[in-house]
Amino acid sequence: MRSNAPQRLFEGLPFDIHFEVVRHLDFMSALNMASTNRFFHRILNLPAILPNSELVEFIRERGMAGQNRAENLFACYQCYRLRPREKFSKKATADRLHHRHKLTEEGRRYCFDCSAKNRFYDHLRPISNGKLRYYFCHNCGQYRTRSGMCHGPRRGIDQGDGEMLAWCQPKPATPEGGLEMLPAHILKNIVSYLGYDDALHLAMVSHTLRDTVPPIKWVALHTRFRFLRDRWTADTVDVDIGAMKTFPCYMCCRIQPKDKFTPTQLRMAETYPQTSWKMRCQACVQRMYISERNLMRIEYNRRRMCEICKCLRRGRETCGGCLELYVKGAIDQRTMYPEGLGRKRDYGDHLNRLDGLFDGQDWVEA
Ligand SMILES: [Zn+2]
Ligand SMILES: [Zn+2]
Ligand SMILES: [Zn+2]
Ligand SMILES: [Zn+2]
Known part of the structure; x- marks a missing residue:
């Protein structure tokens, strides 16, 4: 195609000129340029071109941004990526959790992968990420738990004559591949189309997926709600509400024993069964009122019950359950957007494009 000839002209310039151009950009603009096409993505190695201070400043800013804090992502000042908390030692993330930001200010937080490459941790000294305790081996560069840890001194450094070997x-037989290699935002997109049970199973496949995929955040609200409601209804069919032993918590998406709920919650569920979607377990209630601007509380206050599809939705957001019904052809546009038609929305056009992706059968819920 000749239409992209001007772009080729710019690409055809010598690398020295690309280099000079990027050196005068700030990090965000340089990042945009590197993501223009495959060519620039390959030749522009931003950490090598831009001054270190620029990268540190950018990643620090991203790491402190509210959205990334809510997702529990931390900045690594070696690979300049935002990674989940489990990819760091407990010490490296403790400072932000306790509002001290010492490591953030000094730009000295490194993820497990970067620490392994640079041998930052001592040989076979235990390191915890808050969930599991690992032992890092300098000989093979692997993190292992206690049951499967390596043994012996460092080869060629601590090993003298006649000492133990x-x-x-051995390395795991199934190396990480496919899904684990995908960037988090693509995985998130994939998971948003899955059912809640499928996402839970996906998170059980490997350590990496368990650390990266939070089903409770990535699965759509209406899917989670429907899964929990149907499961609970199936469990408690033909049981009187007073005799029920379990109740669902729609905040942490779990079916819990009755004693995990406060008497107020139970009384509300009994008196107003139509608002039973507000049920929250005691732990969630406590977590919601821990601070003034709590994200969980904001999320709870945004939730509404959709009158059309009887699923949970968020205020001022298109209802996911209704969108599914619309794609299936069960409701028309007028039902879906009773107030929005005046503004001449053309969602129909967008939705029609989905038709080729899914054959109608797949959309019918069992
Ligand atoms: Zn890193
Ligand atoms: Zn080893
Ligand atoms: Zn809960
Ligand atoms: Zn709806």
């Missing part, structure tokens, strides 16, 4: 665990 170093012995490493």
Whole structure:
């Protein structure tokens, strides 16, 4: 195609000129340029071109942004990526959790992968990420738990004559591939189309997926709600509300024993069964009132019950349940947007494009 000839002209310039251009940009603009096409993505190595201070400033700003804090992402000042909390040692993330920001200010937080490459941790000294305790081996560069850790001194450094031999665990037979290699935002997109049980199963596939995929955040609200409601209804069919032993918590998406709920919550569920979607367990209630601007509380206050599809939706957002019904052809545009037609929305056009992606059968819920 000849239509992109001007773009080729710019690409055809010598690398020195690209280099000079990027050097005069701020990090965000340089990032945009590197993501223009495959060519620039390949030749522009931003950490090598831009001054270190620029990168540190950018990643620090992103790490402190409210959205990334809510997703529990932390900045790594070595690979300049935002990574989940489980990818850091407990010490490296403790400072932000306790509002001290010492490591953030000094730009000294490194993820497990970067620490391994640079051998930042001592040989076979335990390191915890808050969930599991790992032992890092300098010989093979792998993190292992206690049951499967390597043994012996460092080869060629601590090993003298007649000393014990170093012995490493074999590498796992199934290397990480496919899904694990995808960036988090693409995984998030995939998971948003899955059912809640499928997302839970996906998170059980490997350590990496368990650390990266939070089903409770990534699965659509109406899907989670429907899963929980149907599961609970099936469990408690033909049981009187007073005799029920379990109740669902729609905040943490779990069916919990009755004693995990406050008497107020139980009384409300009994008196007003139509608002039972407000049920929250005691732990969630406590977490919601821990501070003034709590994200969980904001989320709770935005929730509404959709009159059309009887699913949970968020105020001022298109109802996901209704959107599914609309794609299936069960409701028309007028039902879906009773107040929005005056503004001449053309969602129909967008939705028609989905038809080729899914054959109608797949959309019918079992
Ligand atoms: Zn890193
Ligand atoms: Zn080893
Ligand atoms: Zn809960
Ligand atoms: Zn709806």
